[in-house]
Amino acid sequence: MGPIEGLLYGFGIAFTPVNLFACFVGVLVGTVVGVLPGIGPVGAMALLLPSTYALDPATALIMLAGIYYGAMYGGSTTAILVNVPGEAGSVVTLLDGYQMTRRGRAGAALAIAAVGSFVAGTLGVVGVMLAAGWLADVAVAFGPPEYFAITLGGLLLLSRLSGGSLVHAFVMVAIGLALGTVGMDSISALRRFTFGSVQLSQGIDLVPVIMGLYGVAEVLLLAEEGIKRASIATVRLREMFPTRGEWRESAAPIARGSLVGFLSGLVPGPAAVLSTFISYTLEKKLSKTPERFGQGAVAGVAGPEAANNAATAGAMVPLLSLGIPFSPATAILLGALVIHGLQPGPLMISQRPEVFWGFIASMYIGNFMLLVLNLPLVGIFVSVLRLPQHVLATLVMLLCLVGAFSLSNSYLDLWVLTLFGLFGYGLRKLRVDPSPLVVALVLGPMMEKTLRQALFITRGDVLDLVTRPLTAAILLIALAALIGPPLLSLVRRRPRAAAPAG
Amino acid sequence: MVERGLLLLILAVAAFYLSEAIRLPLGATARPGAGWYPTAVAVFACIVALIAAVQAFRAPVVRRVRDTGGDAPARRRRVLATVMALVAFCFVLPSIGYPIAALAFTVAMLIGLGSRWPVAMGTGVAAALGSYYLFAVLLDVPLPRGPW
Numbered sequence: 001m002g003p004i005e006g007l008l009y010g011f012g013i014a015f016t017p018v019n020l021f022a023c024f025v026g027v028l029v030g031t032v033v034g035v036l037p038g039i040g041p042v043g044a045m046a047l048l049l050p051s052t053y054a055l056d057p058a059t060a061l062i063m064l065a066g067i068y069y070g071a072m073y074g075g076s077t078t079a080i081l082v083n084v085p086g087e088a089g090s091v092v093t094l095l096d097g098y099q100m101t102r103r104g105r106a107g108a109a110l111a112i113a114a115v116g117s118f119v120a121g122t123l124g125v126v127g128v129m130l131a132a133g134w135l136a137d138v139a140v141a142f143g144p145p146e147y148f149a150i151t152l153g154g155l156l157l158l159s160r161l162s163g164g165s166l167v168h169a170f171v172m173v174a175i176g177l178a179l180g181t182v183g184m185d186s187i188s189a190l191r192r193f194t195f196g197s198v199q200l201s202q203g204i205d206l207v208p209v210i211m212g213l214y215g216v217a218e219v220l221l222l223a224e225e226g227i228k229r230a231s232i233a234t235v236r237l238r239e240m241f242p243t244r245g246e247w248r249e250s251a252a253p254i255a256r257g258s259l260v261g262f263l264s265g266l267v268p269g270p271a272a273v274l275s276t277f278i279s280y281t282l283e284k285k286l287s288k289t290p291e292r293f294g295q296g297a298v299a300g301v302a303g304p305e306a307a308n309n310a311a312t313a314g315a316m317v318p319l320l321s322l323g324i325p326f327s328p329a330t331a332i333l334l335g336a337l338v339i340h341g342l343q344p345g346p347l348m349i350s351q352r353p354e355v356f357w358g359f360i361a362s363m364y365i366g367n368f369m370l371l372v373l374n375l376p377l378v379g380i381f382v383s384v385l386r387l388p389q390h391v392l393a394t395l396v397m398l399l400c401l402v403g404a405f406s407l408s409n410s411y412l413d414l415w416v417l418t419l420f421g422l423f424g425y426g427l428r429k430l431r432v433d434p435s436p437l438v439v440a441l442v443l444g445p446m447m448e449k450t451l452r453q454a455l456f457i458t459r460g461d462v463l464d465l466v467t468r469p470l471t472a473a474i475l476l477i478a479l480a481a482l483i484g485p486p487l488l489s490l491v492r493r494r495p496r497a498a499a500p501a502g
Numbered sequence: 503m504v505e506r507g508l509l510l511l512i513l514a515v516a517a518f519y520l521s522e523a524i525r526l527p528l529g530a531t532a533r534p535g536a537g538w539y540p541t542a543v544a545v546f547a548c549i550v551a552l553i554a555a556v557q558a559f560r561a562p563v564v565r566r567v568r569d570t571g572g573d574a575p576a577r578r579r580r581v582l583a584t585v586m587a588l589v590a591f592c593f594v595l596p597s598i599g600y601p602i603a604a605l606a607f608t609v610a611m612l613i614g615l616g617s618r619w620p621v622a623m624g625t626g627v628a629a630a631l632g633s634y635y636l637f638a639v640l641l642d643v644p645l646p647r648g649p650w
Contacts, residue, residue: 174547185536223584224577390615406643414592448539460532
């Protein structure tokens with residue numbers, strides 16, 4: 001099925017009432033989650049995952065993905081109006097977005113952010129449509145050694161890009177990999193690290209871990225703040241029209257942000273956040289008036305907002321074509337597909353075209369819905385911020401508890417949630433990113449399986465395993481990314497150190 | 503201090519994980535057993551946790567935590583109240599059932615965070631009944647009902 005044919009087929013699926021409704025619920029929840037500081041899209045997706053069990057796989061995927069990209073739209077609203085990022089991908093937006101609000105251009109900033117997000121989201125979906133299909137065709141030829149190299153390389157890259165200390169990122173990866181070994185061994189059926197517990201032999205579920213690390217940890221941080229209400233700038237609909245000059249200033253940054261974001265999404269790591277910083281730096285470098293950045297530059301809002309939306313689309317490529325998630329959000333989407341009996345990967349596009357194409361088409365529809373929702377209804381979304389934070393924190397915590405329990409009606413999941421909530425809170429206080437742990441937990445079992453299969457194929461010859469052309473190329477790229485930056489800084493430092501002596 | 507403590511705990515857990523992993527059948531490199539991969543992961547975990555711990559102990563003590571301002575004890579109290587409510591919920595849910603546990607949890611957490619009693623009770627009743635209706639009735643999730 002070609003891209004045009006596939007897309008038309010996908011629209012037929014996405015336009016069914018149930019899928020349209022799922023898409024609407026997803027983008028609506030995503031926008032609200034994005035608007036509310038603290039509750040990120042990952043926690044919200046994990047929270048709503050149990051409610052998708054009764055749905056079709058395509059419908060579940062449509063709804064959960066809607067939360068993911070919807071949050072990027074909502075996050076900018078809080079950043080622009082309240083000077084607080086609604087979610088991590090909007091941190092950069094507030095630098096110039098809030099300054100525009102202070103200058104009375106809040107409406108224009110919101111409109112540019114929404115249109116930029118729409119354009120980038122739509123272009124990103126075109127990228128997914130083309131890249132995922134192509135990559136899936138290539139990936140059909142991949143065997144266990146190649147998959148092992150991709151998972152290992154992905155984890156190495158993620159550790160480098162997740163920000164903060166590399167050693168801390170490796171510690172997170174190690175914990176995730178270790179957690180992934182708990183339960184029944186998929187090859188020998190031997191129980192490992194279960195300590196006699198029947199529930200543990202099923203393994204540690206991803207959802208309570210994510211809910212704990214992101215949801216409960218965030219609630220504990222909100223609880224720390226106590227009773228707090230935000231002061232919010234009001235915006236009228238008639239103020240939501242940027243001037244012709246503002247549109248002209250935002251066009252090129254939106255185009256560049258879309259490209260930067262999509263490419264960032266393909267690489268393991270916090271793409272939605274990273275892409276905004278790259279886009280902002282790029283726009284500042286290309287600008288004839290870089291001194292305006294931080295003072296309310298239109299390009300400082302347009303570029304990063306486009307980038308974070310395109311990044312969410314780019315992140316779908318490795319998930320849909322290889323079945324490998326490189327971020328916690330795509331890990332949840334993978335979990336949703338697996339729960340519904342689907343194995344994302346190169347064969348999914350040909351074997352379950354209704355899921356792949358229905359999902360792609362729904363992203364076009366979702367982006368359009370978000371544009372319609374975010375421009376005229378921004379006042380309603382902002383009013384959510386008037387809900388006292390301590391009430392919000394309590395309700396989110398209760399939802400986390402019910403959500404974790406409802407996964408498999410297991411009390412163990414509640415304890416896992418609590419434990420990882422406390423651990424996540426500690427990590428947040430120490431500013432350590434937990435995403436390598438989550439991705440390692442998802443990729444760990446796949447890595448073990450493919451490594452053991454690959455060693456079996458190569459009769460235990462590790463050299464044969466790592467010197468195959470594709471595996472060698474993937475591992476070399478990952479290694480270069482890992483040791484390249486410290487080596488470069490060492491080379492740069494040497495002449496400086498040598499200068500006084502010379 | 504928090505970082506050092508957490509890393510020492512992780513190192514201890516990694517060492518315990520290694521001791522459990524090496525008890526599993528290792529197999530051979532050409533045919534790895536159930537313990538081969540966990541042992542490799544455990545060795546990796548011990549090495550990186552050890553490096554991180556050494557780094558933390560060699561570095562000067564710097565407060566890496568967020569600025570807590572002047573009301574640090576009140577902040578700690580609120581977090582502790584939330585954690586206690588969370589742990590208590592996990593303990594009592596099997597015996598008293600979801601509606602009562604959810605009500606008690608919501609009220610306790612709101613009071614702990616500084617809410618007034620009438621607000622906490624009103625929110626608690628609405629949250630417990632609303633979530634029970636949504637999950638147990640509409641979504642058919644078998645939430646524990648307790649002895650009632």
